[in-house]
Amino acid sequence: xxKVEQHQSTLSVREGDSAVINCTYTDTASSYFPxxxxxxxxxxxxxxxxxxxxxxxxxxxxxxxxxxKAKRFSLHITATQPExxxxxxxxxxxxxxxxxxxVFGQGTSLSVVP
Amino acid sequence: EAAVTQSPRNKVTVTGGNVTLSCRQxxxxxxxxxxxxxxxxxxxxxHYSYGAGNLQIGDVPDGYKATRTTQEDFxxxxxxxxxxxxxxxxxxxxxxxxEVFFGKGTRLTVV
Numbered sequence: 001x002x003k004v005e006q007h008q009s010t011l012s013v014r015e016g017d018s019a020v021i022n023c024t025y026t027d028t029a030s031s032y033f034p035x036x037x038x039x040x041x042x043x044x045x046x047x048x049x050x051x052x053x054x055x056x057x058x059x060x061x062x063x064x065x066x067x068x069k070a071k072r073f074s075l076h077i078t079a080t081q082p083e084x085x086x087x088x089x090x091x092x093x094x095x096x097x098x099x100x101x102x103v104f105g106q107g108t109s110l111s112v113v114p
Numbered sequence: 115e116a117a118v119t120q121s122p123r124n125k126v127t128v129t130g131g132n133v134t135l136s137c138r139q140x141x142x143x144x145x146x147x148x149x150x151x152x153x154x155x156x157x158x159x160x161h162y163s164y165g166a167g168n169l170q171i172g173d174v175p176d177g178y179k180a181t182r183t184t185q186e187d188f189x190x191x192x193x194x195x196x197x198x199x200x201x202x203x204x205x206x207x208x209x210x211x212x213e214v215f216f217g218k219g220t221r222l223t224v225v
Binding site: 001009031034036042045049089093100101104105106107 | 154155210216
């Protein structure tokens, strides 16, 4: 079945620097790739997504890049701020199946230090 | 604002006990999901549903049953709870292949 891997369990950056979180997926039929943020003690909320018909999407300080050949996608956060500190989850959804199943990675805990 | 409400928020039960976790969404979404979150594993999909009466098996279904009674309500049943099912459980809803909205989670402890 589909697997999504986040190989960085933790990431620490200095405030103002950029952060990059990488994910890989296994199923070539995957076509929808969202990212979610979980702040300490809270639930997950959506931050940005990308569909397989594009290879880049930007929303303010967030950019998602998609490399379909390598089956890899990444979240780039520029000008990091302390409030960016959280666990970030990537996910992938298979578009070709009758039902949409969203599979998550293991999460990357981002710490933005002053 | 999309709303997904889980109850209870916290639950302690004994090994072998019977537990039902409830989830209600007021988003008119077709999809509803049950995930469990454990350190080192991220979110793992237990069961999901595409509408009332529909049930799809997720990636870690053993020991869990689910039922979607209405468009709004999705239940997760643990009929013989085990300590390995101690976890943080999230319910979520979404339209087809679009943003997923999560509830606040239910922390279940099996002693």
